[in-house]
Amino acid sequence: MKRLYLPSHEWVLADQAPHAVGISDHAQHALGDIVFVVLPAVGDPVTQGERFGDVESVKAVSELISPLSGKVVAVNEALLSAPETLNQDPLGTWIIQVEGTVNEASLIDEATYLAMDKD
Amino acid sequence: MSQLIFERSVTGRRGIRLPDYDCPAVNLDDTQLRSTTPRLASVSEVDVTRHYMALSRQAFGVDNGFYPLGSCTMKHNPKINDHMASLAGFTGIHPTQNLETVEGALELMDGLQRDLCEVTGMDAFTLQPSAGAHGEFTGLLLIRAYHQSRNDTKRTKVIVPDSAHGTNPASANMAGYSVVSIPSNPQGGVDVEALKAVLSDEIAALMLTNPNTLGLFDPNIAQIADLVHQVGGLLYYDGANLNAIMGQVRPGDMGFDVVHLNLHKTFSTPHGGGGPGSGPVGVKGLLMPFLPEGTLIDKTYPKLPKSIGRMRSYFGNFLVNVRAYTYIQSLGGEGLAEASFMAVLNANYLMERLKAHYPVAYPGTCMHEFVLSLQDLKDSTGVRAMDLCKAMLDNGIHPPTMYFPLIVHEALMIEPTETESKETLDDFADMMIGFKEKAISDPDFFKNAPYTTPVKRVDDVLAARKPILKASL
Numbered sequence: 001m002k003r004l005y006l007p008s009h010e011w012v013l014a015d016q017a018p019h020a021v022g023i024s025d026h027a028q029h030a031l032g033d034i035v036f037v038v039l040p041a042v043g044d045p046v047t048q049g050e051r052f053g054d055v056e057s058v059k060a061v062s063e064l065i066s067p068l069s070g071k072v073v074a075v076n077e078a079l080l081s082a083p084e085t086l087n088q089d090p091l092g093t094w095i096i097q098v099e100g101t102v103n104e105a106s107l108i109d110e111a112t113y114l115a116m117d118k119d
Numbered sequence: 120m121s122q123l124i125f126e127r128s129v130t131g132r133r134g135i136r137l138p139d140y141d142c143p144a145v146n147l148d149d150t151q152l153r154s155t156t157p158r159l160a161s162v163s164e165v166d167v168t169r170h171y172m173a174l175s176r177q178a179f180g181v182d183n184g185f186y187p188l189g190s191c192t193m194k195h196n197p198k199i200n201d202h203m204a205s206l207a208g209f210t211g212i213h214p215t216q217n218l219e220t221v222e223g224a225l226e227l228m229d230g231l232q233r234d235l236c237e238v239t240g241m242d243a244f245t246l247q248p249s250a251g252a253h254g255e256f257t258g259l260l261l262i263r264a265y266h267q268s269r270n271d272t273k274r275t276k277v278i279v280p281d282s283a284h285g286t287n288p289a290s291a292n293m294a295g296y297s298v299v300s301i302p303s304n305p306q307g308g309v310d311v312e313a314l315k316a317v318l319s320d321e322i323a324a325l326m327l328t329n330p331n332t333l334g335l336f337d338p339n340i341a342q343i344a345d346l347v348h349q350v351g352g353l354l355y356y357d358g359a360n361l362n363a364i365m366g367q368v369r370p371g372d373m374g375f376d377v378v379h380l381n382l383h384k385t386f387s388t389p390h391g392g393g394g395p396g397s398g399p400v401g402v403k404g405l406l407m408p409f410l411p412e413g414t415l416i417d418k419t420y421p422k423l424p425k426s427i428g429r430m431r432s433y434f435g436n437f438l439v440n441v442r443a444y445t446y447i448q449s450l451g452g453e454g455l456a457e458a459s460f461m462a463v464l465n466a467n468y469l470m471e472r473l474k475a476h477y478p479v480a481y482p483g484t485c486m487h488e489f490v491l492s493l494q495d496l497k498d499s500t501g502v503r504a505m506d507l508c509k510a511m512l513d514n515g516i517h518p519p520t521m522y523f524p525l526i527v528h529e530a531l532m533i534e535p536t537e538t539e540s541k542e543t544l545d546d547f548a549d550m551m552i553g554f555k556e557k558a559i560s561d562p563d564f565f566k567n568a569p570y571t572t573p574v575k576r577v578d579d580v581l582a583a584r585k586p587i588l589k590a591s592l
Contacts, residue, residue, distance in 0.1 A: 030528070033580040033583075035580060035583035035584045036583065036584075056583075058579050058580055058583055059521075059522040060522060060523070060525055061285075062525075083584065084584070
């Protein structure tokens with residue numbers, strides 16, 4: 001499983017199509033208790049580096065940035081009633097699945113991401 | 120929790136007894152009558168009085184105690200403001216009266232507009248917007264109308280720094296713009312290189328708060344203004360933090376083209392229970408033709424053919440504006456300058472007392488507010504900014520702004536304002552220093568606080584995830 005990251009803490013699975021997208025353990029930890037998720041619709045286009053949804057914690061609302069460009073083919077609607085799943089298992093919980101091309105060179109590999117000084 | 124007024128209701132009980140009819144009854148047909156009786160509480164006058172008195176004792180305002188809520192400027196509201204706003208000449212008039220019968224009110228609004236122009240370095244003001252975000256929206260519509268009047272339709276983007284108030288991107292979005300976020304530099308100001316990288320002929324405006332939400336005045340403001348103007352964009356000044364610079368330096372002189380003010384912050388009108396506020400918008404000459412319909416110009420309301428239209432009914436929150444004008448007149452120019460001077464002095468005094476105990480996010484001299492990071496405290500004790508704030512409630516202090524700005528972890532944003540005494544600041548500092556020691560020795564104390572408030576620790580996660588949004592009465 002090849003998991004690549006954006007500096008804004010979203011991940012994408014590069015070696016499985018369609019590509020699952022989620023948020024990192026660091027992101028869920030920094031956000032705190034996630035209470036609400038805004039999701040796109042199946043069929044919506046997404047663009048690498050642009051917003052595709054929001055996560056809301058008790059502290060703040062944060063944008064979800066897409067790590068790749070393409071089309072949304074599946075949306076994890078279970079998150080609408082159980083957003084805490086993102087806190088409990090961030091790497092095992094995909095938010096959307098996207099049909100498209102992962103520009104691997106523009107993303108950060110897992111070892112580098114985990115070693116990064118994050119803010 | 121106390122009872123709802125409906126839970127105090129007893130069938131047949133009432134506050135006043137009306138005399139018997141002494142005129143003939145009129146029979147209405149069924150189409151004019153309600154099919155069900157209105158759902159009103161049946162209570163006596165003493166029940167109502169005690170109910171609302173009890174509720175008022177559970178509320179907390181700046182009249183109750185220290186309220187260092189960063190970016191909100193919770194200064195004392197002088198009581199003379201309320202006295203002026205209760206004068207019959209102001210409370211007894213109606214907005215549809217002929218203008219020649221309300222010349223005193225016109226004089227006041229004209230005077231307030233002129234004073235606000237003087238304080239900000241703008242050419243004209245509209246008093247219509249009801250509060251800050253409404254002012255932002257108004258300002259952005261003015262910018263839009265300006266670009267459109269020049270057939271400059273490529274401009275679809277507004278730049279907002281990552282330290283901005285959340286209302287900035289929201290207002291830009293409402294005005295039809297897409298938002299470009301730029302990072303802060305290591306000193307907490309605008310990253311000028313990042314700004315240059317996003318400037319183009321697609322930029323409608325840059326929205327800036329100066330000093331920003333970190334309480335820092337951006338020393339590059341003149342260069343930033345030049346860069347934005349060079350590509351044909353305009354500069355929007357978010358007046359949320361004007362209390363730091365009032366009477367010292369003017370947004371108009373920094374290069375801003377449009378500004379909104381929060382009279383309920385800087386000019387000592389009450390924040391109320393969420394309102395009413397007042398968010399006047401000032402503009403440079405190039406934006407004047409687009410001002411909202413219903414803007415007072417030379418003590419009359421002229422037709423404005425290029426106007427963006429009305430932003431609300433009538434003349435804005437008039438009695439709030441009476442309070443702000445009273446404040447300006449009672450302090451005078453020198454008094455306003457002294458107020459901002461003292462606001463900055465108070466913030467720096469408090470920061471100096473606390474900085475050895477809690478890291479300051481962006482060290483250096485601050486303006487009217489400063490931001491502490493409690494990340495180290497959380498890492499070492501498990502006590503979060505939220506927990507510390509809950510414990511403040513037991514000490515009769517309203518907590519500072521938490522978890523904002525977003526670029527600081529476990530942020531506490533503290534704005535004491537000029538109206539607090541050294542004793543109050545020292546009491547707060549002593550409490551905070553004591554909290555640090557207690558967090559190390561007894562972290563659980565904070566996790567269960569508050570202990571003495573009418574409502575104890577609430578489960579904010581449950582409330583957000585499973586909100587109960589209606590109750591049947």
